[in-house]
Amino acid sequence: MKKVFILHLLPLEYYPPVTNLLDIIHQRKPFTVKVYSTHNTKHRPVYNRASIPVYRSDYPAYVANPLLKIWAYLQLVIKPLWYMWRFRPDAILYYEPHSAAPAYLYKRYFRSRVKVFIHNHEYYAPEEFNEAAMGSIRFFHHLERTYLYKKAVWISQTNRQRLALFHKDYPFIPSQVLHTLANYPPESWQKHRKSRLASPRVRLLYIGALSFENTHIKSVVDFVLQHQDQMSLDIYAYNVSQEVQQFLEGQDEEVIRYFKAGVNYIDIPNIAQSFDIGLVLYNGHNLNYIYNAPNKLFEYLACGLNVWVPEELAGCRPYLNSQNRPQVLSLNYNELDSSLISTHLASLELPLMNTTYYCNQELQPLIQALS
Template sequence: MKRVFVLHILPLEFYPPVTNFLNILSKEPGVAAKVYSTHNNKDRREYFVPGIKIFRSNYPSYIKRKSEKLWAFLVMVVGPLLQMLLYKPHSVLYYEPHSAFSVYLYKKFFNRKVNVFIHYHEYYSPEEFLGEGMSWVNYFHKKEVAFLYKKAVWISQTNTSRLSYFKKDHPDIEKEKLRTLANYPPKSWSNINFKEENPLSKLRLLYIGALSFENTYIKEILDFVLKHPTKVTLDIYSFNTKKEVSSYIKAMSVENITYYDKGIDYNRIPEMAVNYDVGLVLYKGHNLNYIYNAPNKLFEYLACGLSVWVPKNLLGCAPYLNDSTKPAVIQVDYVGLPQELLLKSKALADLPFYSSPYNDEDELKTIITFLKQVS
């Protein structure tokens, strides 16, 4: 039985690709796992999965009092280290530089034989580690670069573009360690009974995700929907919305825009999403990480049978553009959305339908096989 320790310091509830991975790992024969994470601050129901013990502590950045923040920081480092010492895993998989330090201590001083796997949800440019609030993450990252990158057996980014930038930042890492691991939804999402579109009805737009005026085209899409009250509706599900955006949407009070400020449980997305025609990706692409991002929501919308509007400046979505089958992926300029886009999107209903090929069960086979094979 291979023992795997998964360290994801940021709250699990905000990262469905991790919980999807744990769901699959919990059913994998020949593997046992334990997990360490932190409590979320958005009143999201805490994730659990039968067969895997999940340890949690408080995330320091969510705490205001300095003494409590310092204690939470110490627990965040020492807690996972103690659990690894007790569990004696064959392999450790950690996510993001936020999780690196406990693994560094364990590998360097207690168990040099443990196999280290590293995965990044995001690409961090060297400049980002110097940003505000990143001092301790930067310190952890230095331990990655100096030690863990040399010892790891697996380091992955979500796509080839991000991996290419990562290679440029760290040219000394052996190529055979570097992988891609995309964030796809469960295969079961593509087994939904999709509803037939009504060509006479309004075009039904759906947005799920975080919102800010700085980093998303929320104002632009709202303006577009307001201009076409008889032709389009927009439903927004977001539990992570900047206050000014939330106030702006609530002040509109129009029939064709509905805002659910509690968001939606991840597992309920498929049954809800079948009631829409188009899913929206609204990221502005304010840095390299987002420019070369193929967001989770792109694949989640596609799995639910929705065509998707993606911003033209998100180059990470370019490989998935498609207007010959549905669900389609259409590149748009949110700054100047033309009315013709409504007609084009309605016409997609006549295209042949093909279920999305992107699912986590197939994508995760390689890393799970590797976790089972290493000694």
């Protein structure tokens, strides 16, 4: 049986697309797999599957002591190399430039025959690597750009728009190596879908990170408060700026409910079935977000919710739909008005469309290639 080593040096628990992949591998066992990641510090339930060993160390950015931070960086290179040397994988799949260094060292100096697969959760414009906060990542990306991109058999972005930007940045990469791999939820989520009925209040749901700079949270809260006899908003967010947290905690809990512990990924379908509309609030502050079709878009759809997305997110435009349920509507979040309520109520009469956005099918080309 083939052996695959997965390098995901940011904590697994913050990235459902990779844990969804691991769940499928655990269920189907198409190959033997081992994983190296880091400890999560945001109290997310630790990912654990009996058939998939996950080795971990501290992620340097979460370590305050300078000496311990250096030790964390060393561990993040040496320990994955040690486990790969013992495992002798046929393929390495690594996520994001953050994970490139161990893959580079193993491919270049330990086993040149190993096949390298790369997936990017995000799109990074080349100039972003010049930012002060990207010092170590800039070096890791140098290893990618000068060596790994030329050796990889698979490089993927989450959608065609991001892939086109990426290929424009690195035109030397052969087209046959490039793929899209969208961030879809498990197919099992569809069993939680329920028929939507008109209710006294339209219930809005938001799950995800929040800041005033990068999201439309202030606009949507103001809108709901203006129509609080007809609407309510529940927010599940553990990654929130202090200013936003204080703002949300100061709201009327009958109208705006804020759950600062967030929600466990596996619990989203049970929670979502009580709501009418899922919100995407990113404001497109850079190219990565402009060409973003966020996980939550597909997770809301899988749960049968209508979805409101900001008009500036070009990555969501291929999924816009006003003719069937669940709808995906593009909004100007700076000019929300009461007609949205009647639009939602009218949508309850539309035919129900079964979504096809599930990871079980989406991940098959990658799994087959790894096998």
